[in-house]
Amino acid sequence: MSQSTMQELRAQVDTINLQILELLNKRAKLASEIGKFQEEMGTTFYDPEREAFMLTNLELNNKGPFSNETIKALFREIFRASMALEEKQARAKIKVQRQTDDQRTIITLPDGTQLGNGDFTVISGPCAVESMEMMDETAAALAERGVKILRGMAYKPRTSPYDFQGMGEPGLQIARQVANKYNMFITSEIMDQSQISMMMDYVDIFWIGARNMQNSFLLKAMGRVNRPVILKRGLSATLEEFLYAAEYIVSSGNPNVILIERGIRTFEKWTRNTLDIGGVAVLKLETHLPVVVDISHSAGRRDIAKPLARVAKASGADGLMVEVHPNPPVAMSDAKQQLTIPEFHALMDEITDRQAAY
Ligand code: PEP
Ligand code: MN
Numbered sequence: 001m002s003q004s005t006m007q008e009l010r011a012q013v014d015t016i017n018l019q020i021l022e023l024l025n026k027r028a029k030l031a032s033e034i035g036k037f038q039e040e041m042g043t044t045f046y047d048p049e050r051e052a053f054m055l056t057n058l059e060l061n062n063k064g065p066f067s068n069e070t071i072k073a074l075f076r077e078i079f080r081a082s083m084a085l086e087e088k089q090a091r092a093k094i095k096v097q098r099q100t101d102d103q104r105t106i107i108t109l110p111d112g113t114q115l116g117n118g119d120f121t122v123i124s125g126p127c128a129v130e131s132m133e134m135m136d137e138t139a140a141a142l143a144e145r146g147v148k149i150l151r152g153m154a155y156k157p158r159t160s161p162y163d164f165q166g167m168g169e170p171g172l173q174i175a176r177q178v179a180n181k182y183n184m185f186i187t188s189e190i191m192d193q194s195q196i197s198m199m200m201d202y203v204d205i206f207w208i209g210a211r212n213m214q215n216s217f218l219l220k221a222m223g224r225v226n227r228p229v230i231l232k233r234g235l236s237a238t239l240e241e242f243l244y245a246a247e248y249i250v251s252s253g254n255p256n257v258i259l260i261e262r263g264i265r266t267f268e269k270w271t272r273n274t275l276d277i278g279g280v281a282v283l284k285l286e287t288h289l290p291v292v293v294d295i296s297h298s299a300g301r302r303d304i305a306k307p308l309a310r311v312a313k314a315s316g317a318d319g320l321m322v323e324v325h326p327n328p329p330v331a332m333s334d335a336k337q338q339l340t341i342p343e344f345h346a347l348m349d350e351i352t353d354r355q356a357a358y
Pocket of ligand 1: 189208
């Protein structure tokens, strides 16, 4: 074969490459149109029957020299690429999905305090409001260490209906009074949308607990309030389900959502739940919302609070949540995991000392 024939053949190959390229992109556009339609219909992008039909059709029409196996392998790659494109387009529409590396939602509270701005925020307070005295003593210690967001839980979703259910509105009154005294903000768990207007009088940040993460009516209602919302991951929720729950709030009009990883249910018994720190790292990649690590409910024990706090900080989370009680052994809920006030101070020393190391 002469040099010029070789060049001629190569030129033909180059032309065909460009034709294939054009056809591939033409095909991708059609596939993405189909993807949009599938999304509207609520069907999945992967349709095994359709894929089998296309492969059989290609086999029947294949005149070689490529074998049927080679042709099928090549087309499977094309199908996969189209599906990835459809999925990417669908994800781009999700409001909580991070679109650029530097996109972040920063929650700004009325005094200018921010969460999600790159600092490490501590949210703390007792598991539940039990009395004015214990709230005051706890808040005083927290305020001394610069904690701005105080747990003022008045409704407790307990496993047993015979356990302490929270003080109700009188508990919120106590929390509000104490928060005002120490210039703090109250976050408190809402159980039902019927409580919204009453709670607006007391609460700065609404809180949706793990058990309500998929209560879509409550999530939509939280989308209509003009206060930030803390959303906890469900007991056995996947990260995808967690983000879709946040999407309910954001797509209903409230962009100020804070996510809390609180441990998931696994076979492990030595901790109450299993802290999914990999999940925290993934959330930080996938969403622009602030992510906080609950080192209390994920562990169920106070003796590993320090290492978990260090891990939370190192994971890139925006903060941690820890329960603190003046006298944990007599606490009316979560007695085993709440830190004493001296333990809280030691924890704060730990994460502040190590700030430079990270
Ligand atoms: C809480 O943090 O008050 C709580 C009840 O935890 P969870 O909803 O994660 O179980
Ligand atoms: Mn608790």
